[in-house]
Amino acid sequence: MKVEEMLIKSCNADNLPEPYNLYAELIGVDKLYILSKELGGTAIYIPKTQYLLKEVMEAQLKKEFDGGNYKKLAQKYNVCEKTIRNWLKN
Numbered sequence: 001m002k003v004e005e006m007l008i009k010s011c012n013a014d015n016l017p018e019p020y021n022l023y024a025e026l027i028g029v030d031k032l033y034i035l036s037k038e039l040g041g042t043a044i045y046i047p048k049t050q051y052l053l054k055e056v057m058e059a060q061l062k063k064e065f066d067g068g069n070y071k072k073l074a075q076k077y078n079v080c081e082k083t084i085r086n087w088l089k090n
Contacts, residue, residue, distance in 0.1 A: 008033045050079070058087045 013024035
């Protein structure tokens with residue numbers, strides 16, 4: 001076993017500096033280690049959930065759209081009616 005792997009097995013979120021301790025609490029130290037190995041040294045932007053799920057949401061909206069239920073969909077997906085209209089245009 002490599003030294004790094006041995007260290008990561010004995011590590012917990014409290015052993016990491018901010019903000020990495022928060023990331024480790026959210027996804028686990030082992031997953032954070034994998035991210036670090038694969039993407040270490042690069043800047044990572046984490047989008048809001050609405051953007052992350054945008055394509056899935058658009059597909060779902062198209063299934064649920066009945067030609068005029070903009071307000072109902074906006075309330076269901078917690079966005080404004082204009083956003084619903086824009087997503088359905090695409």
